[in-house]
Amino acid sequence: MHFRVNTKGISAEAQQAVVDSIRVVPNFPKPGLFFKDLSLLLGNPAAFGSTIDALVHKYAGRGITAVVGIECRGFCFAAPVAIALKVPFVPFRKPGKLPCKSIGIDFKQSAGKHSAYFGKDRLEMHEDGLTAGSKVLVIDDLLGTGSTMFGACELVEKVGATVVECACIVEVKELAGRERVKRDIFILIEDAED
Ligand SMILES: O=P(O)(O)OC[C@H]1O[C@H](OP(=O)(O)OP(=O)(O)O)[C@H](O)[C@@H]1O
Numbered sequence: 001m002h003f004r005v006n007t008k009g010i011s012a013e014a015q016q017a018v019v020d021s022i023r024v025v026p027n028f029p030k031p032g033l034f035f036k037d038l039s040l041l042l043g044n045p046a047a048f049g050s051t052i053d054a055l056v057h058k059y060a061g062r063g064i065t066a067v068v069g070i071e072c073r074g075f076c077f078a079a080p081v082a083i084a085l086k087v088p089f090v091p092f093r094k095p096g097k098l099p100c101k102s103i104g105i106d107f108k109q110s111a112g113k114h115s116a117y118f119g120k121d122r123l124e125m126h127e128d129g130l131t132a133g134s135k136v137l138v139i140d141d142l143l144g145t146g147s148t149m150f151g152a153c154e155l156v157e158k159v160g161a162t163v164v165e166c167a168c169i170v171e172v173k174e175l176a177g178r179e180r181v182k183r184d185i186f187i188l189i190e191d192a193e194d
């Protein structure tokens with residue numbers, strides 16, 4: 001499997017380092033599935049930094065007032081982007097983890113063998129995490145069936161905020177997550193034709 005970086009915001013060398021750090025692990029977590037592992041990317045400061053730079057380049061000047069990250073792998077990318085854009089980072093968490101008054105959303109996992117991955121079907125945030133009128137960039141590491149990103153967008157909108165765009169580092173294209181999310185989605189590292 002080959003990849004390409006979907007932005008001109010970083011150099012060709014940096015793009016190469018980013019795509020070289022994606023590891024595809026066959027038959028994990030179940031036979032027949034392909035796991036897109038980003039841990040080598042996170043472990044390579046140059047590639048990780050370039051990934052963040054590319055997202056910041058894309059979203060600077062877009063009027064974003066908050067960056068939401070989805071627990072837990074989404075946090076790795078959303079938090080540094082929020083810092084660079086100088087806006088609050090808002091963690092969306094799996095149920096039962098937040099100590100203060102919270103608001104949440106239940107969403108349906110899409111049917112099919114892939115939904116049996118690790119799926120959770122509820123996300124929560126602290127009530128004071130986002131305000132009505134916030135213009136939000138929602139970041140996760142991976143778009144699969146789109147159920148998680150869909151739920152996150154619904155929660156953003158439930159509090160009267162707006163989703164400017166959803167960004168993921170990679171996607172599992174055959175799961176057609178974009179159709180489920182029904183909002184603008186940017187995938188930073190796309191599958192390339194061999
Ligand atoms: O598009 P979907 O089919 O909903 O799948 C995508 C979600 O699945 C993974 O999360 P996981 O539940 O494995 O959580 P983790 O990041 O905490 O490992 C991934 O990080 C996305 O959040």
Ligand SMILES: Nc1ncnc2[nH]cnc12
Pocket residue numbers: 034035036037117142144172
């Ligand atoms: N194919 C995949 N690779 C990495 N993380 C995942 N989470 C759900 N599906 C995944």
